[in-house]
Amino acid sequence: MHRVLNQLVNMAKAKPTLSFLFLFHVLFFVTLLEPSNSQPATAPKTDFIKSSCRSTRYPALCVQCLSGYAASVQQDPRQLARAALQVSLARAHAANSYVARLSRLQSITPRESQAVRDCVQNVGHSVSRLSQSVDELGQMGGQGAAAVGEAFDWHMSNVQTWVSGALTDENTCLDGFARPGLEGGVKKAVRGRVVELAQVVSNALALVDRYGSRHRGSKGQP
Numbered sequence: 217m218h219r220v221l222n223q224l225v226n227m228a229k230a231k232p233t234l235s236f237l238f239l240f241h242v243l244f245f246v247t248l249l250e251p252s253n254s255q256p257a258t259a260p261k262t263d264f265i266k267s268s269c270r271s272t273r274y275p276a277l278c279v280q281c282l283s284g285y286a287a288s289v290q291q292d293p294r295q296l297a298r299a300a301l302q303v304s305l306a307r308a309h310a311a312n313s314y315v316a317r318l319s320r321l322q323s324i325t326p327r328e329s330q331a332v333r334d335c336v337q338n339v340g341h342s343v344s345r346l347s348q349s350v351d352e353l354g355q356m357g358g359q360g361a362a363a364v365g366e367a368f369d370w371h372m373s374n375v376q377t378w379v380s381g382a383l384t385d386e387n388t389c390l391d392g393f394a395r396p397g398l399e400g401g402v403k404k405a406v407r408g409r410v411v412e413l414a415q416v417v418s419n420a421l422a423l424v425d426r427y428g429s430r431h432r433g434s435k436g437q438p
Contacts, residue, residue, distance in 0.1 A: 262283045265279060265296065268423060273415070273422065274415045274416075277416065285299040293423070293427040297423045302350055304379075304413075304420045307412070308417075309343055310409075312342075315332060315336050315339060325400075332402065338386065338392075342382040356371045368428075376421070390407060390411065
């Protein structure tokens with residue numbers, strides 16, 4: 217880069233017609249292209265997320281889904297549980313839309329059509345339960361908030377019940393494709409989406425339980 221700058225200066229001396237203003241503009245833009253010695257911004261650390269995900273049944277999937285939330289989660293188990301529920305809700309919405317589209321395939325058989333319709337209903341219930349759980353956890357406040365003792369237990373019980381119910385809904389959808397005569401591509405497509413959804417929700421439930429246990433422990437509750 218410095219060699220280029222020296223060449224430009226020599227050109228200006230050799231050719232007076234090269235205006236000083238033009239040379240200034242050239243030098244300015246060349247300087248912009250010079251690599252910076254400043255270090256890039258440090259990416260948020262995911263150590264807390266990785267260690268928390270070890271308590272889940274699918275830790276690799278857990279880290280994959282939640283690493284992008286490291287900056288907002290920091291070291292807060294409540295924020296991590298809430299992020300896990302939000303991811304679960306988004307996945308449930310996507311799975312519900314995907315399965316609903318399968319029900320409109322012209323090649324679908326009557327048995328497949330019934331199983332798909334049932335699955336759409338089940339995953340729809342899952343969406344509702346996960347949405348309720350996100351709202352409920354949001355009302356619980358942070359670790360230093362007033363949601364302690366019986367109030368905390370009541371909120372936490374609601375969240376756990378709804379997330380467990382969502383997981384049951386997804387397993388019910390999968391059970392509907394275990395009947396004879398449902399071995400085609402529709403079953404494979406549905407299972408691909410709903411199995412992963414169930415794994416994400418299972419992880420979220422584990423992180424919710426972990427938050428509840430840690431919160432009670434920090435407040436000295438039995």
